[in-house]
Amino acid sequence: MDPNSVNNLWVLIAALLVFTMTIAVGFLEVGELGEDRWRSLLKTSIMTCAALALMAFWGFDLAFAPTIGGGLIGDPRFLAPFLGGSSAAAPGLLTGVWWSTNPANAFGYYLGTAANPLALSTGTYFLFETAFAAVTFALVGVVTVKKVKLRAVSLFAIPYFLLIWALPAAWIWNPSGWLARLGMVDFAGGLVVHAAAGAAGLAILVQIWREERARGLRQSPAIPTRVDSTWLTLSALLLWVGWFGFNPGSVLAFNAETTVVVLTTFLAAGLSFLSLMACRYLQTRADPGYLYSANGILMGLIVITPLAGFVSPLSAAILGVLCGPIFLGAERLCARAKWFSDPIGLLPGHFVGGLFGLMMIGVFTQSAFAVGSGYPNLPNGLLFGGGFHAVHQLALEALGAVAVIAAVFALSYVSIWLIARALGGITRTERDPRQRTLPQIAVGDVTQ
Numbered sequence: 268m269d270p271n272s273v274n275n276l277w278v279l280i281a282a283l284l285v286f287t288m289t290i291a292v293g294f295l296e297v298g299e300l301g302e303d304r305w306r307s308l309l310k311t312s313i314m315t316c317a318a319l320a321l322m323a324f325w326g327f328d329l330a331f332a333p334t335i336g337g338g339l340i341g342d343p344r345f346l347a348p349f350l351g352g353s354s355a356a357a358p359g360l361l362t363g364v365w366w367s368t369n370p371a372n373a374f375g376y377y378l379g380t381a382a383n384p385l386a387l388s389t390g391t392y393f394l395f396e397t398a399f400a401a402v403t404f405a406l407v408g409v410v411t412v413k414k415v416k417l418r419a420v421s422l423f424a425i426p427y428f429l430l431i432w433a434l435p436a437a438w439i440w441n442p443s444g445w446l447a448r449l450g451m452v453d454f455a456g457g458l459v460v461h462a463a464a465g466a467a468g469l470a471i472l473v474q475i476w477r478e479e480r481a482r483g484l485r486q487s488p489a490i491p492t493r494v495d496s497t498w499l500t501l502s503a504l505l506l507w508v509g510w511f512g513f514n515p516g517s518v519l520a521f522n523a524e525t526t527v528v529v530l531t532t533f534l535a536a537g538l539s540f541l542s543l544m545a546c547r548y549l550q551t552r553a554d555p556g557y558l559y560s561a562n563g564i565l566m567g568l569i570v571i572t573p574l575a576g577f578v579s580p581l582s583a584a585i586l587g588v589l590c591g592p593i594f595l596g597a598e599r600l601c602a603r604a605k606w607f608s609d610p611i612g613l614l615p616g617h618f619v620g621g622l623f624g625l626m627m628i629g630v631f632t633q634s635a636f637a638v639g640s641g642y643p644n645l646p647n648g649l650l651f652g653g654g655f656h657a658v659h660q661l662a663l664e665a666l667g668a669v670a671v672i673a674a675v676f677a678l679s680y681v682s683i684w685l686i687a688r689a690l691g692g693i694t695r696t697e698r699d700p701r702q703r704t705l706p707q708i709a710v711g712d713v714t715q
Contacts, residue, residue, distance in 0.1 A: 271364075271386040274520045278391050281516025285398035288509035289315045291502050292405035296412050298499030299492060299558065300610055306417070311405055313421055318401035321428035323349050326400065327393050329429065330436035333366065333374045338445030341437050350393060359389035367442050368392065368519070376442035383520050383641040395516065396440075399460060400432050402509075406464035407679075409611040410471050413490050419686050419693040423471075426682040431467060434678070435459045435671045450660070451667040452628060452642055455517040457573025457621040458671055465618025466672045470679035472607040474687055478694045486605035496557055503561045507536060510568050514575040517640075524576060524639025531575045531583035532568065538587025539567025546591035562612060566590040569620035570627075576640030577632040582650075586627060593623055622668055629653070629661030 293311035297304050322330075325343055332345035351357020359365045366372045368385035379385035404427055411420050438444040439453050453459055479487055515528040543563030547555035567587045575583070597615035609615075632648040646656035653660070687693045 274385065275388055275391045277521040277525070278387060278395050278516055278519060281512035282391075282395040282398045284509045284512025285395070285402060285516065286315065288402045288506055288513065289318075289398075289405045291505035291509060292402065292409065294498050294502035294505065295561075296409060296611065298495050298497075298502050298561075300412060300490060301493030301495055307412070310408060310411075310417060310420060313417075314404045314408065314424065315401050317421070317424040318397050318404065318428055321424065322393070322397040322400055324429075326428045326433050327396065329433040330400075331365075331367065331392070331396060331441050333376075334437055334441055334443040334445075338438065338441075338443055338448055340434065341441060346389075350389065357389065363388075365389045365392040374443060378442055378519065378641055380638065380641050380643045382638050382643070383518065383522060383524070385519055385641070387519060395519075396436070399456060399513075400428055400436075402513075403432055403456070403460045403464050404428070406461070406613060406617055407467045407471070409613050410468040410475075410607075410609060412611065414475055414608075414695060415471070415693050416690065416695055419683075419690055422686045422689075423683060426678070427467070431675055431678045431682065432463075434674055435463050438671065439667060446663075446667045446670070449663055449666075450644070451663040452577075452645060453573045453625060453664075453667070454576045454640065454642075455514045455572045457569070457625040458668055461569050461572065461617040461621025462625065462668065463621075463671055463675045465613055465621065466675040467679040468609075468613045469618070470676050471683050471693075472609070473680060474683045475694055476606045478687070478692050480606075487608050490608045490610045492558070492610055494557055499557065499561055503564055507564060507568065510536075510572075514572060518576055519641065522639060524636065527580070527636060527639070528575045530580045531578055532571055534580050535571035535575075535583040535587040535590070536564045536567035538584045539570070539590035540564050542588045542591030543594055544591075546595055550595065562594060562616065563591065566594045566616055566620050569617055570624040573621065573624040574628045574631060577628060577637045577642065577645060579633055579636060582631040582633075586624070586631065589623075590620070593619065625664050625668060626661065628664055629657050632657075632660070 290311050293307035296307040325348060328343050328345050329341045332341035334340060335342045346357055351360055355361060364386045366374060367376060367378050368387040370377050408420055436459055438446040439451060439459055476487055510532055514532040515525045518525045518528055540563035543559055544555045547559050567590050570586055570590050571583055594615060597619040601609060601615045630648045630650055632645055633651050634645055634647050637645040646660055647653035649657045
């Protein structure tokens with residue numbers, strides 16, 4: 268089998284693994300909150316199918332076609348609706364490769380290197396990136412559990428896949444995007460996926476609070492945690508296995524670096540679990556509980572995501588150890604807020620973890636590992652003698668974080684506000700009355 272076929276097969280398998288993560292987020296809601304299974308599974312099924320339809324319709328072009336407007340957005344005329352419509356001559360669909368994975372493309376931008384040659388078909392690249400879009404929306408949706416109308420979530424998918432998710436992807440993952448041309452990187456989505464999901468979720472939480480306050484509430488009713496160990500175990504397992512496609516698949520080739528990314532991903536998760544359990548025990552002198560075990564694994568996976576292809580296994584282990592105190596600190600800070608309920612931990616986990624991992628690119632990166640992932644120009648981090656170049660990379664990552672979070676929050680808030688106007692509000696009124704009397708419960712406070 269030639270290398271091109273091997274790379275395409277590997278990325279297709281990785282896409283399939285990432286697709287399972289969207290439904291696994293539904294399992295996570297059931298496992299942590301005792302949410303009605305039908306509602307969570309229906310919601311995540313809608314998200315998966317909406318991602319396929321809307322990304323094929325136009326979202327893929329807007330995110331990954333050669334950009335226009337100085338690198339702001341992909342050219343919507345590149346493939347036209349539904350990956351070229353009925354044309355048999357659509358770029359890279361039947362013959363050839365997707366433009367950004369073709370070293371001979373006419374646009375002057377190429378994702379690969381001599382050490383990481385790429386030749387992915389349009390279909391392969393579409394399925395892989397669409398899986399990322401779907402799971403990002405699933406993360407956004409965890410703040411809607413028990414409070415937001417399902418039709419509001421469904422309508423939000425339209426602007427989300429056609430613009431809100433497409434913008435950060437076009438800026439960073441598209442080699443002709445303005446942040447990518449400046450030199451910013453985000454290996455598998457610490458910002459494009461996790462922190463951006465947190466920004467979109469925060470916009471929805473603001474609208475929820477506006478409607479709750481209009482009903483005379485002085486604080487947002489807490490969503491009680493009801494652990495179901497079977498569903499929580501299943502969700503953690505599926506998400507961890509899905510991350511095997513999420514991070515290693517982001518190499519976009521099957522090479523030696525792919526195996527290194529498997530190691531960095533799994534080591535960070537394992538050390539994060541041990542760190543969080545130990546820190547929680549030292550904090551309370553009690554059994555940390557089953558929720559913290561799941562959160563420990565997930566926090567490690569989140570933090571390593573933006574730099575899994577740039578660091579050594581040792582660096583990944585160190586980052587995993589740092590995850591415990593970071594999660595506990597972020598959780599405590601978020602628990603002080605009384606105007607929102609975030610029982611799944613979108614903000615302390617995905618938002619804070621994604622941003623922390625992104626900023627660690629300028630600290631832990633080793634260029635020898637980055638070359639195999641397709642980033643030959645990424646400098647060593649501060650811990651490995653990067654000096655001024657590492658500081659410059661840190662500044663680029665910070666610039667990207669500010670730009671993406673501001674844009675995603677603003678677009679998400681305007682979109683959800685318009686949907687609220689159309690539906691007469693986005694919040695459900697038939698919630699469990701016990702929510703009005705139960706105190707705020709931070710993620711992990713319920714033990715088995």
